Amino acid sequence: MTAVDDVSLEIADHDFVVLVGPSGCGKSTTLRMVAGLEDVDRGSIYIGDRLVNDVAPKDRDIAMVFQSYALYPHMNVYDNMAFALRLRRVEKEEVDRRVRDAAGTLGIVDLLKRFPKEISGGQKQRAALGRALVREPAVFLMDEPLSNLDAKLRVQMRAEIADLHRRLEATVIYVTHDQTEAMTMGNRIAVMKDGRIHQAAPPREIYDRPANMFVAGFIGTPPMNFLRCRVAGGRLRVDGFSLAVSPERQAALGAFEGKEIVLGVRPEDISAGAGGGPEAVVEGRVALVELLGAETNIHVALADGQFLTARAPAEAAPRYGDKLRVALRMGRVHLFDPATEEAVS
């Protein structure tokens, strides 16, 4: 049983690669192997052209930001940020310049004399970022740096980190379990589960063309709906309704004639109420209505026990128990093989 199993990934200069997945998927372990904090049992890690498997963390030209900040409690913020530079015997003036530059960028110049226990969580995270910034490393490694911050701060820091990446033209490997962070910050996402990378691609591609049911259900909120259907006569049959796929998909359906297939459709591709052609509609009862303010999520229960979540405009206000027709944008649905959970092209 391995924590990370056959992971291969290529990260280009200036990439912001996000390793995302549920707890225990191996993303942190992978990051720590790149950092040199975990031993690699098999395989090779290259930073640039250098094989770094046996190179100590300090010699890999990396900087890491931890989820728990990991600031040195017995030093003030200035010394925390200067620590690595002083170890390498950088001259005092250079150290001072770099520390003040980074502190200025992060807005923590006033905190330089303070100690970790005297500053807030958000400030600690900036200090930890600053400690990494002054190193000017080849790669920034970030292990869920925003997970311990409250929601508002998280949104703010997300934008700041993304901005930093742009300005510094840095290469970043970022680990998170939050798919929103993955989608908004990375230019490439690697979705992981059980130690394997299920799909590595730019956010748009992950969202529009997920490789399997796990990726499809993990990215996007509310998550994609999965409906088990039967293929009969080139049509999808679910709960007594018949759905037709777009012509390009028709051919793929052929292989599943007479068998079960999984239909994946995102909540925003389902509209409640009227609309939709004859073979793009299902009907059920309203099981739950979630008012989000800007929009409303409607959970519909089909007669066969399956559920659909539809995203509706804020004004929609169906009542619990009401019968509701929903129209599916069949041009944007996904098809999955029920046995392998892979996407059917």
Next chain:
Amino acid sequence: MTRLTRPKVGKIIRRVGLYLAAILTALFVLAPFAWLVISSVAPEADLLKTPLSWWPEHASFSRYVTILTTTDINSSAYTFRRALWNSSQIAFGTTLLSLVVGVPAAYALARSRFRGRRVLTLFFLATYMLPAIALIVPLYLILSHIGLRDSILGLVLVYSSFVTPFVVWIMRGYFAAIPVEIEEAARIDGCSRIQTFFRVGLPLSLPGLATTVIFAVLLAWDEFFYALILTSSLHAKTISVAIAEFSGQHMIDYGMMATGGVLASLPPVILAFILQRYIIPGLAAGAVKG
């Protein structure tokens, strides 16, 4: 004037009771020492009077002067001064050796993963299960063989054998309490393992070190049994033995005994006062979330 409600009265009574208990306990603990100090400065006659007079009329520090300055080698005062010096050397040497050996060992046990680590840790604890009585004969023979009987070094070695596990046990706990991420951050920032130990591990375990030093010194200072059997002359006689020898001689000089007792208790107490401000609780708290 507001009426005192029932809860407030209860609170006051509890407060008073707490302070009373604290004061009584303090008195109980400090009274013997107070009597010791008084005896050391009281004239001979006062100490032998019955009923005892609690406060001497003419206090004098002459006994202290005698102990600290006498040049009469045969006097008990000289013996005492010499024993004080021996104990100081032994306590210092023992603490130093135990720290040099024990602290890195504790760090290794806390951080490194190696086979048999668990067993080794338990072994350290197991050495305490052996009473001194069981070990005294072999120790005596060994020390005699290598010519270290009745010597400072010999006693330092013997004392280190039981102070080192103590150091390991305490420091291991303090090192283990340092969040691993802080040391990982140090290793990424540029520290080798040894540098991480000196620049991060040690500074963050300073409270543990201070505590360990105090207890190590106390253990060595107070030890009586090994000192009694393994020393015979003024070369290595310790304070605990010297005090015990004050009684059972031709006459019992209570005043001198008291003076010796006060002097014997001073070094550890002074050390504790100096080190206590390093025992700062929660030093690492706040640097790491949660």
